[in-house]
Amino acid sequence: MRISVGHLYPDYLNIYADRGNIAVLASRAAWRGHELEVRAIGSGDSIGDHDLYYVGGGQDREQALIAVELAAQGPALLEAAAGGAAMLAVCGGYQLLGRGYRDRLGAELPGVGLFDLHTVAGERRMIGDVLLECELTPGERRTLAGFENHAGRTMLGPAAEPLGRVVAGFGNDGASGYEGCRAGRAIGTYLHGPLLPRNPWLADWLLEQALSHSLGEPQRLGPLPDELEQQAHAIAGARARSRGGSRSRR
Amino acid sequence: MRLRLEIALARGAGRLSRLAGRGGGTTLPGKLLAALDRGAVATLASRLPLGSAVISATNGKTTTAAMAVEILSPRLELAHNRSGANLVSGVASALLEADGAELGLLEVDEAALTEVARLVKPRVLCLGNLFRDQLDRYGELEQLAERWRAAVRDLDPKARLVVNADDPQVGDLAQGRPGALVYGLDDARHARPALQHAADSKYCLRCGTPYRYAAAYVGHLGDYACPACGHARPPLDVAAREIELDGLRGSSFALSTAEGSTRIELRLPGLYNVYNAVAAASLCLTLGSTPDDVRRGLARFQAAFGRFERIEVGGKRVLVLLIKNPAGANEAVRTVLGGGPPAVAVVALNDRIADGRDVSWIWDVDFEQLAAGLGTLVASGERAAELALRFKYGGLDARAIEVVPELERALERGLELTPAGGELVVLPTYTAMLSLRQILSDRGLVRPYWERAA
Numbered sequence: 001m002r003i004s005v006g007h008l009y010p011d012y013l014n015i016y017a018d019r020g021n022i023a024v025l026a027s028r029a030a031w032r033g034h035e036l037e038v039r040a041i042g043s044g045d046s047i048g049d050h051d052l053y054y055v056g057g058g059q060d061r062e063q064a065l066i067a068v069e070l071a072a073q074g075p076a077l078l079e080a081a082a083g084g085a086a087m088l089a090v091c092g093g094y095q096l097l098g099r100g101y102r103d104r105l106g107a108e109l110p111g112v113g114l115f116d117l118h119t120v121a122g123e124r125r126m127i128g129d130v131l132l133e134c135e136l137t138p139g140e141r142r143t144l145a146g147f148e149n150h151a152g153r154t155m156l157g158p159a160a161e162p163l164g165r166v167v168a169g170f171g172n173d174g175a176s177g178y179e180g181c182r183a184g185r186a187i188g189t190y191l192h193g194p195l196l197p198r199n200p201w202l203a204d205w206l207l208e209q210a211l212s213h214s215l216g217e218p219q220r221l222g223p224l225p226d227e228l229e230q231q232a233h234a235i236a237g238a239r240a241r242s243r244g245g246s247r248s249r250r
Numbered sequence: 251m252r253l254r255l256e257i258a259l260a261r262g263a264g265r266l267s268r269l270a271g272r273g274g275g276t277t278l279p280g281k282l283l284a285a286l287d288r289g290a291v292a293t294l295a296s297r298l299p300l301g302s303a304v305i306s307a308t309n310g311k312t313t314t315a316a317m318a319v320e321i322l323s324p325r326l327e328l329a330h331n332r333s334g335a336n337l338v339s340g341v342a343s344a345l346l347e348a349d350g351a352e353l354g355l356l357e358v359d360e361a362a363l364t365e366v367a368r369l370v371k372p373r374v375l376c377l378g379n380l381f382r383d384q385l386d387r388y389g390e391l392e393q394l395a396e397r398w399r400a401a402v403r404d405l406d407p408k409a410r411l412v413v414n415a416d417d418p419q420v421g422d423l424a425q426g427r428p429g430a431l432v433y434g435l436d437d438a439r440h441a442r443p444a445l446q447h448a449a450d451s452k453y454c455l456r457c458g459t460p461y462r463y464a465a466a467y468v469g470h471l472g473d474y475a476c477p478a479c480g481h482a483r484p485p486l487d488v489a490a491r492e493i494e495l496d497g498l499r500g501s502s503f504a505l506s507t508a509e510g511s512t513r514i515e516l517r518l519p520g521l522y523n524v525y526n527a528v529a530a531a532s533l534c535l536t537l538g539s540t541p542d543d544v545r546r547g548l549a550r551f552q553a554a555f556g557r558f559e560r561i562e563v564g565g566k567r568v569l570v571l572l573i574k575n576p577a578g579a580n581e582a583v584r585t586v587l588g589g590g591p592p593a594v595a596v597v598a599l600n601d602r603i604a605d606g607r608d609v610s611w612i613w614d615v616d617f618e619q620l621a622a623g624l625g626t627l628v629a630s631g632e633r634a635a636e637l638a639l640r641f642k643y644g645g646l647d648a649r650a651i652e653v654v655p656e657l658e659r660a661l662e663r664g665l666e667l668t669p670a671g672g673e674l675v676v677l678p679t680y681t682a683m684l685s686l687r688q689i690l691s692d693r694g695l696v697r698p699y700w701e702r703a704a
Contacts, residue, residue: 011452011460015382017613023643059382059390065458129607147608149385193610197639228642228653231635239601 003029003210005038006050008073012066013093018056020194021088024203025052032221034211043069047076051210052086055093057192063092063101064109070096071110081114086209087186090195094180094188095119095152104151115181115188116157117172125151130169130191131240132179136205143167144199145236146191148245154190156181163189169244185209198232200224281339288369291338294345295354295370298329302354302370303533306363306398307378307414309578310526311336313518314378315357316554317530321539321547322355330355334554337362341370353537361388364401375405376412376533378525380419381469382450382614383575384606391450395419402427412532414525415484416471418451418461424484433488433532434473436506440493440521441465441472450577456481468522469577488535490528495519498569498589505531505541512541515549518558520585522578556683558585560673561695566665567673568690572683573597574605576614579677583620586675591623595675596664597641598631598657598682605679609633612640621646626667629653630660631682657682658689 007022026036041047043066058066077097081087089097098117101109111118132144144164153173156162162172163180171179172190180189187206189195196203204221211219295302305315312334319330329348331340336359344356358366360380367375377398382391402411402423415421415432424430441463450469452460454476466472475482490503491511498519505512505528516527531544539547553559559570571586573579586592601607621627621644629638634655642648654660661676668674678686690696 015385017610020610020613020640020643023613027643059392061390061392062453065453127608147610149608193608194613197613197643198636225648228635228638228648228651231653232633232639235633235635239607243607 001034001211001214003034003036003052003207003214004050005036005052005054005210006041006048007038008041008047008053008055008093009043009066009070010040010056011042012062013056013058015057015059015062015092017192017194018054018090021056021090021196021203022054024194024196024200025207028200028203028221028224029207031224032207034207047073047080050080050085051213052088052206053077053080055087055089055097057091057093060103063096064103067096067101067109067111071112074112074114077112078114081184081186084185084213086206086213087114087188088195088206089186089188090192091150091190094190095150095154097186097188098154098181099157101152114186115183116160117154117181117188118157119152119154121151122153122174123151125149126170126174126245128169128243128245129236129240130171130179130244131167131237132164132169132171132191133167134164136182136202142201143233143237144189144191144195144202145233145240146189146193146195146199147236148190148192150190154181163187168240170246174245185213193236198229198236200226200229281342288338291342291345292369292371294342298345298351298354300326300353301373302329302356303374303376303537304354304356304358304363304367304370304372305376305378305529305533306358306360307529308360308381308383308575309581310378310522310529311357311360312554313523313526313557314376314529314533315355317527317548317551318355318533320551321530321534321544322353322537324547325539325543327352328355329353331357338365338369341366360394361397364397364404367401368404371406372409373406374410374412374533374536375402376529377420377423378414378529379417379469379471379577380451381575381577382611384611385608391419398423410536412529412536414471414529415486416467416473416525418455418470418474418481418483421484422455431487431532431536432484433528434483434486434490435465435467435471435493435521435524435528436473436486436489436491437493437503438465438473440495441467454479454481468525468581471525488528488532490514490524493521493524495521495588498585503527505544507535507541509541512545514545517549517551518553519588520581522581522585523558556678556687559696561690563665563690563693563695565670566668568661568665568676569673570676570678570683570686572680573615573677574680576611579612579615579617582677583616586677587619587623591620592673592675593623593625594628594664594667595620595624595626595677596628596630596660597637598660598676598678598686599629599633599637600631600679600682600685601633602681605681609636612637615640617641618644625650627651628660628664628667630655630657631679634660657685661686661689
């Protein structure tokens with residue numbers, strides 16, 4: 001099976017090794033006999049028709065350069081999501097899929113509006129290892145281990161479902177105890193590290209969603225030998241427990 | 251009187267620390283002094299009859315400073331923080347220890363530059379490059395660039411600025427500073443076909459349009475021009491031309507100035523060491539060295555510790571190249587491959603503060619090229635499993651990867667896999683490099699870093 005991936009603005013949003021996430025999706029698809037075809041969507045391109053969209057993180061300057069163009073793709077991205085395309089947005093990309101981002105000087109960057117959330121830049125950056133507990137498939141409780149580094153405080157709106165509960169680390173705003181956002185097959189999160197190598201179950205979940213979009217019916221993938229991935233997950237999780245950021249009550 | 255007492259106390263602490271076997275005591279005296287009285291650092295610096303030269307960069311500052319020491323030391327007594335202790339405390343230690351020094355030659359951490367420059371008031375400030383590095387510690391590149399702009403604004407008007415024109419953010423600092431000296435590379439034969447994956451500063455400082463590169467040498471360093479507004483690399487005062495790279499053996503280039511051209515021979519490989527050499531040369535020319543002093547000094551120079559060291563171990567050699575961020579690690583990989591692809595490599599990833607707690611940067615390194623020819627990777631360090639994943643998803647068969655977190659065992663295993671007379675490539679992050687040198691120094695194979703001749 002061919003799985004097509006649209007990688008949004010990799011020239012601008014590629015900090016924190018976003019290509020690691022793509023490499024994991026490509027290899028894990030290939031090991032099951034599927035082919036991941038990744039197309040870079042650049043400035044001036046239309047978003048096309050893909051099974052999975054990926055939006056990475058950027059430094060403030062690059063993020064500001066591309067925010068307006070990304071927001072203009074909003075209607076097309078909402079339509080793709082409604083059509084069952086899967087999405088993964090990390091850090092800056094996560095913020096820009098919300099309703100908007102207010103920077104340190106008070107300027108408002110527009111957002112795509114896929115997630116019901118808004119982000120405001122805070123004074124101190126929230127930096128450290130993070131561990132989350134999530135349940136994307138009812139009854140299947142899993143953990144995600146990553147690293148966060150963000151000045152933005154992300155506030156979820158009433159319609160938003162968080163990606164997970166923070167076990168250790170700051171999360172969306174350093175206070176709510178929640179991290180990320182999930183809307184159907186779309187996932188947004190601050191976790192990089194990159195996210196997928198040490199959390200292969202999420203890579204497989206995203207591939208399953210993309211395959212389901214492509215084939216029009218639910219798909220499940222078989223397991224792979226993931227000893228190295230489990231080791232890396234365990235160490236990253238232990239780091240979060242021993243030195244991740246701590247939430248404050250407000 | 252108070253200052254004398256503080257200095258005596260701080261020096262005593264350094265000796266005690268060494269006697270107690272706790273490393274070189276290279277920052278302890280400075281930490282004490284800096285804690286006792288920050289003004290004392292300024293006072294010590296002001297006593298140097300020829301003032302100070304300060305060097306900073308994301309990559310290459312230790313090597314550049316060590317090269318400048320080699321060029322200057324025949325004619326000047328220097329106060330130099332040779333162990334790479336480059337925060338305020340390390341600078342304070344260097345100033346404390348250098349009795350009778352005439353000139354301060356100080357390598358300074360890029361984030362500490364503003365504070366050190368304010369205390370030391372350099373007469374020459376040499377700035378090399380800004381790459382993304384440890385975003386968890388330094389913050390984003392733009393914030394660091396703003397600190398550098400502030401440091402340059404605060405400079406004494408008579409101070410000379412020496413900057414790398416090939417880095418858009420750094421070259422721009424020479425704007426509006428008469429007497430600034432700009433250096434760079436000028437040999438398009440060594441340009442990379444495209445900007446590397448992790449290139450920073452790709453967009454015009456003035457208008458945000460992507461730069462066009464006539465030549466990109468290392469990361470985003472090169473000969474750039476903005477097609478929209480015309481912002482471009484300034485004309486070079488000092489240039490490296492006719493560059494020749496000789497695998498892992500060395501390199502050479504023509505050091506070209508307004509006065510003429512001098513052939514420079516280096517025992518260090520790689521284009522990034524040409525950058526370091528032309529930076530050191532520019533700095534020393536500004537301080538009154540002749541091109542011939544530069545040539546002789548650089549011909550003598552051997553690598554700063556852990557940066558490119560060959561160590562004999564039982565009939566085999568260990569080649570150590572420090573890796574610490576994507577741009578630097580890409581150059582280390584490119585250099586290693588210049589000597590032919592190795593069959594075995596030990597790569598050691600730690601995640602302490604000095605390494606960066608966020609290990610995601612390894613995914614921005616083009617390790618694929620190294621993985622392509624590798625028979626065995628020994629993945630080591632506290633985050634060995636993470637590193638193993640980088641290579642696994644970079645195309646290396648999982649069966650070719652051995653995870654050996656403990657460094658000494660990883661070194662043993664690497665040597666075991668290396669044929670007699672062969673060379674083992676070891677790429678450690680900063681604290682892994684320090685541990686590795688400790689292991690080798692315990693075996694009497696290298697001298698501890700604080701005893702190294704400068």
